[in-house]
Amino acid sequence: MSHTIDSNRVIIFDTTLRDGEQSPGASMNLEEKRRIAMVLEELGVDVIEAGFPIASNGDFDAVREIGRTVRGATVAGLARASKKDIDRAWEALSGAARPRIHTFISTSPLHMKYKLQMEPEAVHQAIADSVAHARNRCDDVEWSPEDGSRTEHDFLCRCVETAIKAGARTVNIPDTVGYAVPEEFAALIAMLMNRVPNIDKAIISVHCHNDLGLAVANSLAAVGAGARQVECTINGLGERAGNAALEEIVMALRTRHDNLPYSTGINTEIITKASRLVSTITGFVVQPNKAIVGANAFAHESGIHQDGMLKHAGTYEIMTPESVGLNRSTLVMGKHSGRHAFKEKLKELGFDLGDNAVEEAFRRFKDLADKKKDVFDEDIVALVDDEVGRSNDRIRFVSLQVIAGSRGPQKAELELQIDGAVHTTTAIGAGPVDATFNAIKQLFPHEVRLQLYQVHAVTAGTDAQAEVTVRLEENGKTVNGQGADTDTLVASCRAYIHALNKLLTKRQKTAPAALSA
Structure with a gap:
């Protein structure tokens, strides 16, 4: 050029x-x-x-x-x-x-x-x-x-x-x-x-x-x-x-x-x-008020703004949501939706998955639809992103049962698949998340430092999926993992396991002086 x-x-x-x-x-x-x-x-x-x-x-x-x-x-x-x-x-x-x-x-x-x-x-x-x-x-x-x-x-x-x-x-x-x-x-x-x-x-x-x-x-x-x-x-x-x-x-x-x-x-x-x-x-969540791509970039809460928007979108929008790919959904998903509708929704959201990935995503979608009355586009994006690219993970989530509350002790019963074999353990901790993470460490012993634990709701409502980000550090190397589920503790467990799998496969760096320009 x-x-x-x-x-x-x-x-x-x-x-x-x-x-x-x-x-x-x-x-x-x-x-x-x-x-x-x-x-x-x-x-x-x-x-x-x-x-x-x-x-x-x-x-x-x-x-x-x-x-x-x-x-x-x-x-x-x-x-x-x-x-x-x-x-x-x-x-x-x-x-x-x-x-x-x-x-x-x-x-x-x-x-x-x-x-x-x-x-x-x-x-x-x-x-x-x-x-x-x-x-x-x-x-x-x-x-x-x-x-x-x-x-x-x-x-x-x-x-x-x-x-x-x-x-x-x-x-x-x-x-x-x-x-x-x-x-x-x-x-x-x-x-x-x-x-x-x-x-x-x-x-x-x-x-x-x-x-x-x-x-x-x-x-x-x-x-x-x-x-x-x-x-x-x-x-x-x-x-x-x-x-x-x-x-x-x-x-x-x-x-x-x-x-x-x-x-x-x-x-x-x-x-x-x-x-x-x-x-x-x-695992870097976009802040809600981030220009162009933030969750609130095209949201209008003020009564004056809403009134103006209803009369003419140009009163408060200098660009359209559609211009950046934030399209209004025309296909509402729920527990009665079938595979064909789900595949069409995936295409509408920009996903191109293989047959096995579609089947796994559809299974998790049906589980989610049994828990939530309305399944939003954001829910499906979080669900699919939680699965894509993890087929080669050494550690996979199977099940989690947690006892929590003010009386304590908080206890987690965890089942993981590690290198193809299923293992189970029970652990206690200073809270349900701590107990869950302790259980992971019992099943797969490792020494890491938890640098970040972050939770945000994918959509509104008490039945919203939680999307959890976990950052782990080991010998100066850091990785982020994410997990999504309607149960915050399950999402937390998935996020920790995701980060741990990334640590296990993380490449060794010689760390020359890079261009930070």
Whole structure:
């Protein structure tokens, strides 16, 4: 892609699978990454940053698998400014239809002195060498100056010019620590556009973090100043306060086209589907008042607002729920619904499951319908997400019976299937959840630290399903697990088991200094 194709076309570079995964507890396995990549391609993302190949065998496998599977989008792999990193990235990407090597090095005085312990001249030479080496491997090379927004302007211009001269087709300017404000960041991009003599030979990209809540604002300001690629993540996922949210970038450009006359190739009707999938896989629940994809994004409780909405939706809605894939249900489900209706509902909700997965989901749906009078779309989404991708789990939930109440002691009778064999135990604890988790530890001894236990209702009403998120930490590695059930304790047990299974299969990381930009 280049400016000559469409000067107002903004390339959407999604880094959910790389930068998003750096959120504590957001680590994903290969199958989970593949599912997200497929949705990102359906969404119309231009570039999918699939991982950091040298970081671990798991990252390498994910980049290689996604590169082989995705055919429409460019697939990028991250590499530091070293031949070893770049060669490993190319090894993972060599089977991709549209590969990109994304290489980076720090350029701010602070990072060069304390992180790299390198002099500016050495950094400058490393840029020339690494980009040239990457370009010898791959036609599509992107280069990033880590902590670019805090880099001295003269040095930044020199480095950008050198990267482009060495073969970078995209130059990404990161606000790595989320320090910039919109006017300042736009001025930085404008300065580069004006001062770098060969700037027209590359696409200028931006990658903004949200530490001050300005990632989206900074990104849009940069587009106005000439940037034509935005690096972002689904739900704004990312380390610390996260990244610029893809859904907010895209819908801002679409809704305010009068003020921001730029376009993307995003199929916005897939946004809600992508958001739900990323939330389910990572266990990071989307806050209710989150823009675009939050549960309350299109809810109107105020009497004045409701009155206006009834008269004309445009009084309080600047975009429609349907425009982001939040469609009104036309098929009501209940205990009398059959397999065919259930399959149609799954298709309507965007699920494409194999026959065995459909049967298991239908069985759980019928169990749920016996407990709930009305089964909402959200219930089915939670139910299916609780099952998909868990067929290879070593530990599987069978049954749970809990004695709780103020008198105590709280006791849990638990039955699990472990490596194909069924085991039963009884445990007590300081509350029903503690007793349940103690029972799991008795049946499958392990030493972990519970970092997070979170419960939220999938729908309204006392018969609502509970969706529980559990975060476990072991030897510095964290995973999230989720479970859903009308019984909060059963959901809690399922969530803990899910997290434990992820820990058992979690890849070993060598943890190099990643680009947090």
